[in-house]
Amino acid sequence: MEPHHQRRRVLLVGPGPPAMGGIASVLDAIAASGVGERFALERFVTSARHAPPYGLAGRALSAARARGLGFDGAFDLEARAQLRDFAAALATRPSLVHLHCSHGWDFWLSVRMARLAHRANVPALLHSHGNFDVEVPRWSALRRALFPRALRVPQRLVVLSESWKRWFAQHLDPARIEVVYNGIDTRRFPPGAHAAENPTLRLLFVGTRDPAIKGADVVLAALPEIARAVPQLRLVMAGEDPERLEARRVHGTPLADCVRFVGRQDAAAMPALYADADLLLLPSRREVSPMALLEAMSAGLPVVASRVGAIPEVLGDAGGALIDAGDASGLARAVIALARDPARRARIGAANRARAIAEFDLARLGARLAALYDAACA
Secondary structure, three states: OOOHHHOEEEEEEEOOOOOOOHHHHHHHHHHOOOHHHOEEEEEEEOOOOOOOOOOHHHHHHHHHHHHHOOOOOHHHHHHHHHHHHHHHHHOOOOOEEEEEEOOOHHHHHHHHHHHHHHHOOOOEEEEEOOOHHHHHHHOOHHHHHHHHHHHOOOOEEEEOOHHHHHHHOOOOOHHHEEEOOOOEOOOOOOOOOOOOOOOOEEEEEEEOOOHHHHOHHHHHHHHHHHHHHOOOEEEEEEEOOOOOHHHHHHOOOHHHHOEEEEEOOOHHHHHHHHHOOOEEEEOOOOOOOOHHHHHHHHOOOOEEEEOOOOHHHHHOOOOEEEEOOOOHHHHHHHHHHHHOOHHHHHHHHHHHHHHHHHHHEHHHHHHHHHHHHHHHHO
């Protein structure tokens, strides 16, 4: 490893502690991937509080401008404060800026940061984690017209799969698009004890932020049919349920005895949940490239998931079963088929574990990023 003062500095820009979720998890994975042995990684946390130093009149003007662009009124104040702090970080002369964003206001803020980096002669990579295929058609005509120009601001656009590269290639020269799959620390998510003689089928659902998008309702709609075919059944639902919609759906029904709601879990608790499961359910209505999929594959679980985003590409044809988004009957049929064949579940789980190690381990992510950083800094 090169001494810290000799390594080129990379500014990683995106959410961080105490934020949770996909992008924060990816940034944590990058920090642990080994790329830090070649580059000095520094975090610029966008989820931290950046206090806007504006008077009452400035606040009112900024809020009105943000609302005029279709954002919440707090966006412009917070964005201006973040840009001020980001400019201060640029003044320390990093070698590279690696920006991470979803499809909301953070995309436009990241583009603005990439423009500031360009003016400071610092190369910038923009790493997309958003459902742009769903959101862009909903934007105003002005924002849709600006979208291709915005994508050309950073030096390279980084996407999470070949399928996402094909989508963005409609708006940007594909030569400027790089594919970097998410990575997983396969040592943190070892296989659990999936005893063939255990008569209870242990299902796991992991959903964060918006259970409707992740398909919690689809899981619960499929559960009665699954329970009729699989009498000894247990379902653990991990994730936010702020209005207890999911819990109220099973409360007072025969299903209440087999469903356990564990709420939002921190990263340290997740390996044990996967180790204590036989099958992951991921019937999302939309996805980019979910970390839960890689975590389950690393833990040696078969997965029943929707054909959305990068899921088919990452899971492969033999990783479990793929269903149409929102198809509760298809989900039930797939789970029942796997429930009746423990040997097949074991084979699929072992293959998923091997695929996670071979293609998505953190070491592979670190090597890919190091090559990308080298090329960008050249």
